[in-house]
Amino acid sequence: MPDNASPVRQPAPPASSTALEREVADLIVQALNLDVTAAEITPDAPLYGEGLGLDSIDILEIALVVSKHYGIQLRADSEENEHIFRSLRHLVDYIAAHRTK
């Protein structure tokens, strides 16, 4: 999987976020009842642990949403797995590449 996140931290302008990023961010906020708006999720900030502060219960919930909306079953044994939840952008890249609906 290409690593789109530059090691140099860039200010992530919301204008650069794609329609799919906004859609996925919306789904996450709704599914997890988060205290932020979708626009406040920085595409390159970590989702897990620090950053947005999601834990494994949330990740399972996101996996369900991704399965329902995009027809992708996430698997822990795929090599990409640890990259997928690195940031919203990584998750969205993965969805774009593997969606079946």
Add this chain to the structure above:
Amino acid sequence: MRVAAALPAGDHVINVCTDRYRFTVGFAAGLMAHKISLLPSTHAPEAIRQLKAFAQDVFCLTDDPQCEIDLPKLLYPEGSGEATPGDPSWGAQETWQCPEIDADQLAAYVFTSGSTGTPLPYKKTWGRLLRCVHDGASRLGLLDGRSHAILGTVPPQHMYGFESSVLLGLQSSSALCAERPFYPADICSTLAAVPRPRVLISTPIHLRALLTAAVALPDTDLIVSATAPLSQDLAREVEQRFATRLLEIYGSTETGQIATRRTAHTLEWRLWPGVSLTLQDGQAWAQGGHIEQPTPMCDVLELQGEDRFLLHGRMADLVNIAGKRSSLAYLNHQLNSIHGVIDGTFFLPDETHASSAAVTRVAAFVVAPGLTGTGLTDELRKRIDPVFLPRPLLFVDRLPRNGTGKLPHAALRALAAAHLRPAP
């Protein structure tokens, strides 16, 4: 024997191996070497620091070379020269003598979070642990002479996983699956890959995820759920879609497992043989059987005759998120110990209020003018299990304390209503 010989001198071990086979071997090696396993409720840095104060010689057995726990570490020694079932030398090894472990030997301390900021240890002797798990195996129908394959979605380090995904296998001549699959697709494929009869040891969160995900559910001979009660509807759907029996287990860290129910058929829990409940001032106490000493239960229980009861939810101060228990008093103590926090309190929103989310989270109100939300959350992360991190964390000018300094629930609820968005 090989692992037992590799253990360092300390008498206390924290076994954080994520692979269930390595955890089980590590635990057995500890028993043979007369080490005591410490099973804390979380591995947060503050909890580890408190464990070090409890047992200064504690060391950590891990199978992760990157393990960040701040203790002397022993990396699980992988087998070398040991025969496995595929090797020609398999079966030609010297006759193995099953070691005899004294029933009175102290096998483990299991910790609850306590309410004063210090985790409370509960002694578990080997004999009583086994009696508990043996009664459980009998109740689950695993002592029918067949060897079952047991797959767990729960970690072996917490009481339920320790009893039902580690000791249960040892006590019922069953096979343990080393994996701990996480995603629904992984749980199903791992389950489908093991021979029948097969048993899934899981939780309401995972079962709900399995039913929701569009994956093929393999026929399963028994599904066990614990950590939080299942609704009867969910239980019936699980039974139907896995073509299985689903049994729920009720227990606590303090007492171990004490009751089961077939939730699709009844809401009544049936106590294990020898265990009894009595009510004292409205609180249920459990004793007898494998229970070390009469123990107050943290849930509101209604007795239904000698060996049956109904569960009516937790006592007011307790929080149970995804099977991790804590008390508001403990969480408040940790919050108020943070430098810069003038006043603060956790708050458990009403379950119905948050019913759209899979899991009800705790919120917190804090008076801390010099701190940022991120900074405060980072401090909390060092002290409490991440599932209890407040969502949301709300900064206020003052808490609605009454004349005696107490925080009436109604006042907190009003404050919450003013700050929390209603569930969509």
